[in-house]
Amino acid sequence: MRERRQRSTWADRGPAPSSLARQNQLLTQALDAVQTGDLEAAQTLLDNNTDGASLTLDQVLRLYHTELETQAEQLRDSQLRTEQTLDWFANLFRTLPVSAILVDAHGRIVDANALAMEELHLADALRALPIPLRRLMASTEGELRLAALLARATPGVTVSLDDVALRTLQGQPRWADLRITQAPPRDGDGVGSVDGPLFLCVLNDRTARVEALRAREAAAAAEHQRDLAQSASQAKTQLLSRVSHELRTPLNAVIGFSQLLMLDPARLDDASRLQIQHISDAGQHLLALVDEVLQINQTEAGQLTLDLQPVRLAAVAQQVLALAQPLALPLGLTLVLDDDGHGDPLDEPRALADPRRVREVLTNLVSNAIKYNRPGGEVRLSLGADVRWTRIEVHDTGIGMSPAQQAHLFEPFNRLGAEQLKISGHGLGLSIARTLVHAMGGQLQAHSTPGEGSRFELSLPRWDAPLVAAADSGP
Incomplete structure (x- = not known):
């Protein structure tokens, strides 16, 4: 025209x-x-x-x-x-607010928009050669579902797959909803490309939603496990408490009657007297074990009563060493107390603790240092303090422990093979000691070298820690 x-x-x-x-x-x-x-x-x-x-x-x-x-x-x-x-x-296409990928008839990625490049880390790989879309699937099942999805995608038909587990080319897990449709032909004869049609794959990222859902599920599972553990712990506490109390009555009767029989030695021959003594010793052993189990049970149940007050660790150490001296004499052991130069009791830093519980813990540590020592060895107690903590260390020159033994040191009833050495004990002392120390806000740590001995470090908060810290900070 x-x-x-x-x-x-x-x-x-x-x-x-x-x-x-x-x-x-x-x-x-x-x-x-x-x-x-x-x-x-x-x-x-x-x-x-x-x-x-x-x-x-x-x-x-x-x-x-x-x-x-x-x-x-x-x-x-x-x-x-x-x-x-x-x-x-x-x-x-490049600036679409969703990840979009163009896939050829062979399932290879031929192009992707900016968001897909970023989320799936495609940029460097696509510069080299086409990437099969199946490489983004996190499982073989996902690859099979993707192949079936591409086969169903025809012109004018959009196929979908929700919550697909993906994996970026760098290995990070992701989740997305997939929408795939066959792209319109690019020329007049209805051919999308020389190799066949192209498919537009849109990925709606669901990673945050899936991770949040999994986090909620994990939290719910953890809470359920905590409830189960708490119920089991309460049941165990009730059982141990009931059994322990039920055992104390007959044990006290056994011990009491055996002691009554021992009061009249004229009626007993030597063999009978020895047998009754065995009965009494066994009863005392079982009663001590029951008391220790009750103590652990009370501590774990939060029923332990503490009388926290300023405590001079040097005074407690002197009392414990004096009581332990008869145990050390048969082995020729030397018991030593280093007071860190605090000659005046008024200058000695005090711990905020229950004096009876501190004495119980220290008695256990010193008793172990004696039992597991070598003849003629030494048990040394060293005192120290800093602005927050008071410390007392118990050193021995005994058999020591391997790293494997130290890993199980505070486990209840685990004697670390000491039962083979015919050394008395129940395997509960250290477990109880650490539980008591933690209840007082302190720490109990062990260091040991096989053949050289062990060192236990008891740390308790200073009763004047806030005042000391404020004084050190200065105006």
Whole structure:
């Protein structure tokens, strides 16, 4: 239409308005001949013109070239608009607020938008070669479900898969809802690409939702386990308390009657007296074990009563060493107390603790240091303090412990093989000691070297710790 309008305009300028129709027809025929390359036919048409308005072949050729330039300019404008439209759609694809991937007929990723590049770490890999979409699946089952999904994706049909477990190319787990549809063809014959159709895969990231759900499930499971553990602990506490109290009555009767029999030695021969002594010793042993179990039970149940007050650890250490001296004499052991230079009791840092419980803990540590020592060895108690803690260390020169033994040192009823050495004990002392220390806000640590001895460090809070800390900080 544009071509014919231009030709009409040129004809309007001709010298013979009365022959406008014939001039237009002649011009059209001449241009058609030029367009087909038949210049001779065009010249013949012009030579046979009898309407008085002469046209030369040169004029026709100039007009033809003018029209070609106009058409070329229109084509360039159209191509530019097409390229701008394609760039706009490409930028739209790149900036979509969801992860979008283009997949070819072989299931390979051929392009991805910015969010997909970032979330799935595709950028570096896609620069090298196409990546199979199945590589993003976290399991073989996911790969099979993806293949079935691609097979069902046809033009105009969107298929979906929710909460799919993915794995980025760097190995991080992710979850997403997949939506896949066959992309529209890119040319007029209905072919998407030379290798077949393209598929648009949109991933709606659900990682935060899935992780939050799993966290809630884990928290619920942990709470359930805590409830079960608490119920089991309460049941154990009740059982131990009942059994222990039930055992104390007959044990006290056994011990009491055996002691009554021992009060009248004239009625007993040596063999009977020895047997009754065994009965009494066994009863005392069992009663001590019951008392220790009750103590652990009370501590774990939060029923332990503490009388916290300022305590001089040096005074407690002196009392414990004095009571332990008869145990040390048969082995020729030396018991030593280092007081860290605090000669004046008024200058000695005091611990905030229960004096009876501290004496119980320290008695256990010193007793062990004696029992597991070597003949002629030494047990040394050392005192120390800093702005927050008071400390007392119990060193021995005994058999020591291996790292494997130290790992199980505070486990109840675990004697670490000492039963084979025929050393008395129940395996509860250290467990009770650490439980008591923790209840007083302190710490009990062990350090040992096989063949060289052991060192137990008892740390208890200073009763004046806040005041000392404030004084050290200064104004």
